[in-house]
Amino acid sequence: MGLMKDSFTIFTREMLIFRSSIRTNVIRSLMFPLVIILFFGQLGNSVTNVPVAVANYANNQQSMQFINMLEAQGTLSIAAVTDQASAMNMLRSGSVYIVIVILPTFPSSGTVPSVYIYYANTQFSSIGVALPFIQSAAERFGASAGSQLQSQGSGIIVAQPTSGATTSYRDFLIASVIIMAVAFGGIFSGGFSTILDRQLGSIKLFLIAPINKNAIILGKMMSGTLQSVFYGILALLLGLLFGAQIAMGIGGIVWILLLIFFVALAFSALALLIASRIRAIEQYAIVAQMITLPTWFLSGAFFPASSFPPFLQPFSAGDPLTYATAALRQVMLAGYIIPQTMLLDIFVLAAFSLFVVALSFLLFKKTID
Amino acid sequence: MADNAVEIKDLKKSFGDFQAVKGISFNIKKGEIFGILGPNGAGKTTTLNMILGILTPTSGRITVESLDINRDALEVKQMIGFMTQETVVENQLTGRDNLRLFARLYHVPEGQISGRIEESLREASLVDFGDARAGTYSGGMQRRLSLVRSMIQDPKILILDEPTTGLDVQSRVSMWSHISSLHRRGITVILTTQYLEEADALCDRIAVIDHGEIKAIGTASELKRMAAQGNILEVTVKDSEVERVNRLIKSKFGIETKVDGDRIIATIEKKSLSTSIKIAQMLEKEGSDVLAFSMHLPTLDDAFLKLTGESLRDAVSKDNTDNRAAMYKR
Numbered sequence: 001m002g003l004m005k006d007s008f009t010i011f012t013r014e015m016l017i018f019r020s021s022i023r024t025n026v027i028r029s030l031m032f033p034l035v036i037i038l039f040f041g042q043l044g045n046s047v048t049n050v051p052v053a054v055a056n057y058a059n060n061q062q063s064m065q066f067i068n069m070l071e072a073q074g075t076l077s078i079a080a081v082t083d084q085a086s087a088m089n090m091l092r093s094g095s096v097y098i099v100i101v102i103l104p105t106f107p108s109s110g111t112v113p114s115v116y117i118y119y120a121n122t123q124f125s126s127i128g129v130a131l132p133f134i135q136s137a138a139e140r141f142g143a144s145a146g147s148q149l150q151s152q153g154s155g156i157i158v159a160q161p162t163s164g165a166t167t168s169y170r171d172f173l174i175a176s177v178i179i180m181a182v183a184f185g186g187i188f189s190g191g192f193s194t195i196l197d198r199q200l201g202s203i204k205l206f207l208i209a210p211i212n213k214n215a216i217i218l219g220k221m222m223s224g225t226l227q228s229v230f231y232g233i234l235a236l237l238l239g240l241l242f243g244a245q246i247a248m249g250i251g252g253i254v255w256i257l258l259l260i261f262f263v264a265l266a267f268s269a270l271a272l273l274i275a276s277r278i279r280a281i282e283q284y285a286i287v288a289q290m291i292t293l294p295t296w297f298l299s300g301a302f303f304p305a306s307s308f309p310p311f312l313q314p315f316s317a318g319d320p321l322t323y324a325t326a327a328l329r330q331v332m333l334a335g336y337i338i339p340q341t342m343l344l345d346i347f348v349l350a351a352f353s354l355f356v357v358a359l360s361f362l363l364f365k366k367t368i369d
Numbered sequence: 370m371a372d373n374a375v376e377i378k379d380l381k382k383s384f385g386d387f388q389a390v391k392g393i394s395f396n397i398k399k400g401e402i403f404g405i406l407g408p409n410g411a412g413k414t415t416t417l418n419m420i421l422g423i424l425t426p427t428s429g430r431i432t433v434e435s436l437d438i439n440r441d442a443l444e445v446k447q448m449i450g451f452m453t454q455e456t457v458v459e460n461q462l463t464g465r466d467n468l469r470l471f472a473r474l475y476h477v478p479e480g481q482i483s484g485r486i487e488e489s490l491r492e493a494s495l496v497d498f499g500d501a502r503a504g505t506y507s508g509g510m511q512r513r514l515s516l517v518r519s520m521i522q523d524p525k526i527l528i529l530d531e532p533t534t535g536l537d538v539q540s541r542v543s544m545w546s547h548i549s550s551l552h553r554r555g556i557t558v559i560l561t562t563q564y565l566e567e568a569d570a571l572c573d574r575i576a577v578i579d580h581g582e583i584k585a586i587g588t589a590s591e592l593k594r595m596a597a598q599g600n601i602l603e604v605t606v607k608d609s610e611v612e613r614v615n616r617l618i619k620s621k622f623g624i625e626t627k628v629d630g631d632r633i634i635a636t637i638e639k640k641s642l643s644t645s646i647k648i649a650q651m652l653e654k655e656g657s658d659v660l661a662f663s664m665h666l667p668t669l670d671d672a673f674l675k676l677t678g679e680s681l682r683d684a685v686s687k688d689n690t691d692n693r694a695a696m697y698k699r
Contacts, residue, residue: 006473009470013459013470016466017461020461201453201457204423207423208422208423209446210443210474211443
């Protein structure tokens, strides 16, 4: 009872300070996401001359028109080849990014696809633009393009496309920018304020007050979490402003908030944990960056985590942000939930948060002065 | 004893191999102003921090108002108000919010908080500034705010760590009268200071502490008497002459002397006036370049010099340099 009341007193203090410089806080938290979305979000938007090999087995008038249409806007640079095998060779050697196979039945109106598209997943940024373009062109002829197939190295063909291939790169990026805003917000604002409190002596005054030390930690953790969630919501709004969508609709917001909450909690606790052991703000900034940047990059922020080289895979799999980002993309890009996957993502995030929270209670109490 | 606000017994604190406090014992009576006087690094702040409960003693026992500070930590903390050496206020919060924060932390009943805040603002002459951010206050205003804040819960004991360090003369005098008025209200005040005149003017009793040990404890006049029977003679000469004059006084009059810069200080226990005159005549005859020659009753500075072997004036200037260095480090 007393603990909660005292924690709330500390929480109120933190939020008053936060409010007193709200403008700076908002601007600072939006700066990085804005830059990332503006610069990297444009990748693939002005894609031209994506090399494509077309094997046309239909050779009828409509198929010729279809190819002309593909060529017309300069998005694709088409090489006509005689058969599928040589087209696939070009795909594997990297001389084209996409192979289009037009079946003799083109443009069939039946349920069997008459156009097959194969692509190499290494060129996701151009693919992201080119694929929807080809699909919509095919649809104009009433042809169904079938599901796109991903080519993997030496084998023939395979697998479902990654979600990144069917949406724009910008939307793909925005999900990870939201996660970043939350994680960075938690680490930086919470940590700096704690170190300042130590340097200026506020912590000492709290320590001599007749309150449990845990109340100080809990209060700071609650305010740090709330502030980080706030930063996450700002980044989400910024993303929506730039055209991102929540594919799942309104219901997706609940999932988004849940995911943001766990990341916020974990990184606010992490901030307290580190800040209780470091006295200089410069030193803290270095340590904080050493933690946030790799965890963010490893989470598949800029390209799907599945395309990391093998030696990075374990690190990526051990990075809690990987799960947060993947789950957020599922909600925002795919629009539906795969229950087992979501359960795993949430479980990993919750377990990680609880672990850091427990550790920070344990260590902050010992080291703070 | 129920008369004591604070009892300290065999208190020791080591940091690694370094013994900051080497087994000190003393009692502070209820309602007195108790001064802890000592140079930097003497163990003043370490001792205070142990009373405040933010440092755990290596050994020894502290009781506050008959409560053990370990067993009844929260009750003890509730009774103690503390003002830090460096002024600490929440710069981004208003004066009122500063006070409200600490009223809540010290569990002032919610219904009384507003009243306490207004009372405190009046006491600190900050009524017109209650809604301005504390960061915009002048140094003196921040100091007053931090003083009334440290008493927001109506503490039985108030601990002031160098309350007037860095204040201008006016603010210092007003701080002194403030502290005296607390005393009249019956609050026990413990203060550390590096100013002898402050200890002399304010404190009922003074503990001189150096190298983690208590060198002496008593009222200002007791300490002065401890320093010397008789009078103190001070001869100031040119730098180049110090050694010769010192030798002359020692050899011709058999008096123990101490040299402090360009001053030669001697305690004359008997017939101090006539002895002084003889010394003056001798120096004249020897042709020494005497800049100043004076005789006075022992001061607290003399007591301090005798007890710690170091003039507090020197200790203070060293202290200030350290403080400034510490400030730049931030």
